[in-house]
Structure formats: structure tokens, C-alpha cells
Amino acid sequence: xNEPAYRRVIVKVSGEALMGPEGFGIHQPTIDRIAxxxxxxxxxxxxxxxxxxxxxxxxxxxxxxxGVSRTTGDAMGMLATVMNALALHAAIERAGGPCRTLSALAxxxxxxxxxxxxxxxxxxxxxxxxxxxxxxxxxxTTDTAAVLRAGELDCDAVLKATNVDGIYDVDxxxxxxxxxxxxLTHQQALERDLKxxxxxxxxxxxxxxxxxxxxxxREPGAITAVLSGRGHATIVG
Numbered sequence: 001x002n003e004p005a006y007r008r009v010i011v012k013v014s015g016e017a018l019m020g021p022e023g024f025g026i027h028q029p030t031i032d033r034i035a036x037x038x039x040x041x042x043x044x045x046x047x048x049x050x051x052x053x054x055x056x057x058x059x060x061x062x063x064x065x066x067g068v069s070r071t072t073g074d075a076m077g078m079l080a081t082v083m084n085a086l087a088l089h090a091a092i093e094r095a096g097g098p099c100r101t102l103s104a105l106a107x108x109x110x111x112x113x114x115x116x117x118x119x120x121x122x123x124x125x126x127x128x129x130x131x132x133x134x135x136x137x138x139x140x141t142t143d144t145a146a147v148l149r150a151g152e153l154d155c156d157a158v159l160k161a162t163n164v165d166g167i168y169d170v171d172x173x174x175x176x177x178x179x180x181x182x183x184l185t186h187q188q189a190l191e192r193d194l195k196x197x198x199x200x201x202x203x204x205x206x207x208x209x210x211x212x213x214x215x216x217x218r219e220p221g222a223i224t225a226v227l228s229g230r231g232h233a234t235i236v237g
Contacts, residue, residue, distance in 0.1 A: 004227040006156035008047035008123065010131075011038065012146035013161050015056035015084055017217050025056060026087050034161075035091035037223040042097055042128050046227055049119065049129045049153055051146040052088055054080030060138070074138035078105055081142060085132030086111065098127040104136030104145070116152045123153065143201040151208045157237075158210060159226060160197060161217035166234035167196050184236045186212075202236070211237030 013034060020027025042048050060077035064070040085101045089111075092099040100122045102114040112118060114131060122129050134145040143160070150158045164172060165180065167189075172178035184192075186206030190199055196214055205212055215226045215233035225231030 004041075004044055004046050005229055006046065006227060008049075008153070008155045009157050009159050009227070010049045010051055010146050010150040010153070010155050011159045011161060011223060012051045012143060013053065013088070013217065014142075015053040015059075015080065017161055017163070018052075018084055018087070019056045026084070031087060031091045032094070033220055034217060034223075035088060035095045035097070037221055038092060038128060039095040039097035040221070041223050041227055042126075044224065044227070047123050047155075049123070049131055049149055049155065050085075050088065051131045051134075051142055051149055052081050052084045053142045054078070054084055056080075057083060071138045075105075078133040078136070081134060082107065082110065082132035085130045089130050092128055092130070098125075099130060100127050101130045101132060104131070104133035119149075119153055129153075141198050141201065143197040144204060147201045147204045147208075147210055147212070150210050151204070156211070158205065158212045159223065160212055160214045161222070162196060162214060163216060163218060165216040165232035167194055167214050167236070180232070181234045184234060186236060189236050205236070209237070211235060 018026050018031050020030030054077050057080035058076045060074035063073035082103050089099050089101045101111040103111050104114045106113050119129050134142045146158050167181050168178040170178045186202050189202045213233050213235050215231055226233050
């Protein structure tokens with residue numbers, strides 16, 4: 001790996017990314033590949049926090065459309081992110097990386113409670129920190145949680161792992177002539193109403209001047225490639 005462009009980052013891994021080719025749950029070869037990539041980046045000296053989504057198990061908005069209150073649905077979604085965080089933690093340790101899982105919802109029998117001081121202590125001791133339960137509050141996405149944690153933990157950037165290699169002017173799955181942006185400002189991302197992250201996440205990133213790098217997690221070594229400046233990505237900032 002070349003000299004990394006960032007020394008400490010938050011990697012946002014969606015629940016959908018953990019499904020791999022499956023339609024639900026966790027695809028073990030996929031989570032092992034992502035864990036190996038995280039451990040490789042960590043071995044190069046990059047401090048890593050990982051915010052995990054829960055859409056492969058439960059998405060709060062969809063649950064609320066079935067008669068459950070939005071607050072309850074979001075709580076269910078946050079619990080799903082903790083399940084994914086624990087699975088990713090185990091995969092990281094299998095790959096040889098030191099790891100701790102912290103949850104924004106208190107569940108001390110399962111993992112540590114999140115606090116800024118505790119997370120910073122683990123990062124200073126060279127551990128990968130996996131962050132579950134989003135912000136711990138309803139109505140806020142894990143994208144917003146990723147930007148929030150990046151600001152709290154003095155990170156240099158947020159790496160948003162998706163299924164496409166950046167942000168396009170139109171959906172590249174629909175239009176073969178779609179154009180990928182190399183760079184955008186936070187304001188342009190908001191004005192274009194880009195769906196790769198929600199508006200709250202972009203607005204917070206703009207306020208705290210946090211770069212967001214959008215890239216594809218589907219290929220082995222994607223995280224280390226982006227960190228060394230070799231991967232295809234869109235930089236928002």
C-alpha cells in the first residue's frame with residue numbers, strides 16, 4: 001500500500017454490502033473479504049472506525065410502513081446494526097486484527113457502550129473500533145452517524161462504501177452514458193439531491209468540513225486502494 005492519504009477515517013459499511021449475492025442476512029465470504037481489507041488498511045497505519053448499517057436485517061423506515069411506529073422501527077433497525085457490528089468484529093479478529101465493538105444503545109452484556117473517550121482510547125491503542133446502533137436516536141441514519149462519529153473522533157474523512165465506484169449524474173445501472181464525478185462540494189451534493197447519502201449527513205459534513213469519499217466495496221482491496229489514491233471514487237468536500 002502506498003502512503004495513505006488519511007491517517008484516521010470512519011468507514012461506513014451498509015448492511016446491504018454484507019449481504020453479498022444473497023437477498024437477506026450476512027454472506028460470510030463477503031464479510032470476511034471486507035474484514036480482511038479493513039485489517040490490511042489498519043496494518044498500513046490507518047486508524048479505523050467502522051459504522052455499520054442494518055438494512056440486510058431490518059430497516060426502520062420499512063418497518064414503520066407496516067404499522068409499527070417510526071420510533072420503534074428505528075430502534076429495531078439500530079439493534080440490527082449491532083448484530084452486524086458483532087459479526088464484523090468476529091470477522092476482523094479472524095483476519096488477525098485487534099477490534100472493539102461499541103454501541104450507542106447501552107447493552108453492556110453484549111458490547112461496550114459508546115463514548116467519545118472510550119473510542120479514542122481504543123484507537124490510540126491501535127484497535128479497529130466497530131460502531132453499532134447509529135447515533136442511538138430515531139430519525140437519524142447510519143450515514144449521519146458516520147459523519148457524526150468522524151467529527152467526534154478527529155477523523156480526516158468518511159469512506160462511504162457502496163455498490164458503485166462513486167457518484168454519477170444519473171443511475172449507471174440504468175444509463176450506460178452516466179458520468180462519474182471525480183469531485184463535488186457538499187453544497188453541490190445537497191443541491192443535486194444525491195441519494196448516495198441523506199441530506200442531514202451531507203449538511204453535517206459541510207458544517208464540520210469533513211470530506212466524504214464514495215467508492216465501491218465490491219472488489220477485494222477496495223478500502224486500501226482508496227486510501228492510497230489508486231481506487232475509483234468520488235470525493236465530496
